[in-house]
Amino acid sequence: MILVFKHFFYKNYVGLSLWPFIFLKEDSLKADEVLINHERIHLKQQRELLILPFYILYISEWLFRTVLYLDSYRAYQNISFEREAYANEKDMQYLSKRRFFGFLQYLTR
Ligand SMILES: [Zn+2]
Numbered sequence: 001m002i003l004v005f006k007h008f009f010y011k012n013y014v015g016l017s018l019w020p021f022i023f024l025k026e027d028s029l030k031a032d033e034v035l036i037n038h039e040r041i042h043l044k045q046q047r048e049l050l051i052l053p054f055y056i057l058y059i060s061e062w063l064f065r066t067v068l069y070l071d072s073y074r075a076y077q078n079i080s081f082e083r084e085a086y087a088n089e090k091d092m093q094y095l096s097k098r099r100f101f102g103f104l105q106y107l108t109r
Helices: 027-031 035-049 052-069 072-078 080-087 102-108
Strands: 002-004 014-016 021-024
Touching: 002 027, 014 035, 021 027, 021 035, 027 035, 035 052, 035 080, 052 072, 052 080, 072 080, 080 102
Parallel strands: 002 021
Antiparallel strands: 014 021
16 A cells, blocks of 8 residues: 655655555655565565564664664665665566565675
8 A cells, every 4th residue: 555645754765665555755656666666575575574573674784784884875775675675676577576585685795
């Protein structure tokens, strides 16, 4: 389910997934297939980790990488969940062929 919240977003972020919802900054973003696919990949990751552990791992990995890179944006881009989503967001068939725990392949690169 896709919901639009204009005043919910920080800086240049335009989409956010909190299972089972996708939040977007603008109504027009609903037409952005790549963005929606990116957020759907996160919904799948969240569901397979039973939701709460996803957020714990996501935040832990982000904190760890922030210390590692001393750059919070670079840390965000390199979280394994984000690496998987960015690497496959343009592949509209990705979710139908994705393996369980697909993000693990992106943990080290
Ligand atoms: Zn993402």
